[in-house]
Amino acid sequence: MVTTIHWLGNGSGLNLALNNTSFYMKGAGPRLALVDCGFTVPARLDALGLIGSVTDIIVTHLHADHVGGLETLGSLLYYAMRRRGAELPTLHLATDDLAQQLWERSLSAGMAHGSDDANQPINATLTTYFQVSTGPVARIEGLPAATFLPTRHIPNMPNYSLRFDNGVYYSADCRDMPPFDADLIFQDVHFQPPFDDEVHAAYLRLRDEMPAAARKKTWLVHLGNGYENFSPEKDGFAGFVKQDQEFRV
Numbered sequence: 001m002v003t004t005i006h007w008l009g010n011g012s013g014l015n016l017a018l019n020n021t022s023f024y025m026k027g028a029g030p031r032l033a034l035v036d037c038g039f040t041v042p043a044r045l046d047a048l049g050l051i052g053s054v055t056d057i058i059v060t061h062l063h064a065d066h067v068g069g070l071e072t073l074g075s076l077l078y079y080a081m082r083r084r085g086a087e088l089p090t091l092h093l094a095t096d097d098l099a100q101q102l103w104e105r106s107l108s109a110g111m112a113h114g115s116d117d118a119n120q121p122i123n124a125t126l127t128t129y130f131q132v133s134t135g136p137v138a139r140i141e142g143l144p145a146a147t148f149l150p151t152r153h154i155p156n157m158p159n160y161s162l163r164f165d166n167g168v169y170y171s172a173d174c175r176d177m178p179p180f181d182a183d184l185i186f187q188d189v190h191f192q193p194p195f196d197d198e199v200h201a202a203y204l205r206l207r208d209e210m211p212a213a214a215r216k217k218t219w220l221v222h223l224g225n226g227y228e229n230f231s232p233e234k235d236g237f238a239g240f241v242k243q244d245q246e247f248r249v
Helices: 042-047 070-080 096-111 203-209 210-217
Strands: 004-008 024-025 032-036 057-060 090-093 113-115 120-121 131-134 147-152 160-162 168-170 184-188 218-221 246-248
Touching: 004 042, 024 147, 042 070, 070 096, 090 096, 096 131, 203 218, 210 218
Parallel strands: 032 057, 057 090, 090 131, 168 184, 184 218
Antiparallel strands: 004 024, 004 246, 024 032, 113 120, 147 160, 160 168
């Protein structure tokens, strides 16, 4: 089973020039899965003609550069494209509590007061706009299963990295080292001093503590200010992920 990974953006939440870090996965079947949907993602999908192709969204955590586009995407699909019931895209989250937090803390203010096809008001919920699947593994037909791995990002905030059963690891936002035995690593990184791991993984720590064999298969994403001053290939990494870069795995 060959899967295409297409990067929609490679920037940190504060680097608008590079768009939010997010990618979609597409296999031979009909399903197209987004991994995170930050506030720049719907426009990127629209530019690629893919808004109506989204069938699944995997959510790693609730920062706006990872979920801030869900209101726009969900509203476009529900109102403009009239997707209902089994045609709704499926949100995949690690826990029921995270799904509840997504609705109550991120989406309900703009989506709770909706209307039906007869333009009558409704009290909408998360399942008005999305199907919801929760559990430790996201299973999507025709695509590699993704295991949610609890990782550290902001203290006391639920946060997950993803390990796909085709050997791909995606850190999302986290300050933990990646698993060195993964076949292909997409690793969150930050560059500004102090060069510690308070919120994101520090470039210098990754460079100095990752084995050479692991760095060689590691692509760096979530690029913030200062990334231009570093040369990942010279330091043994595969490189920086670029917008619209594709990997076939």
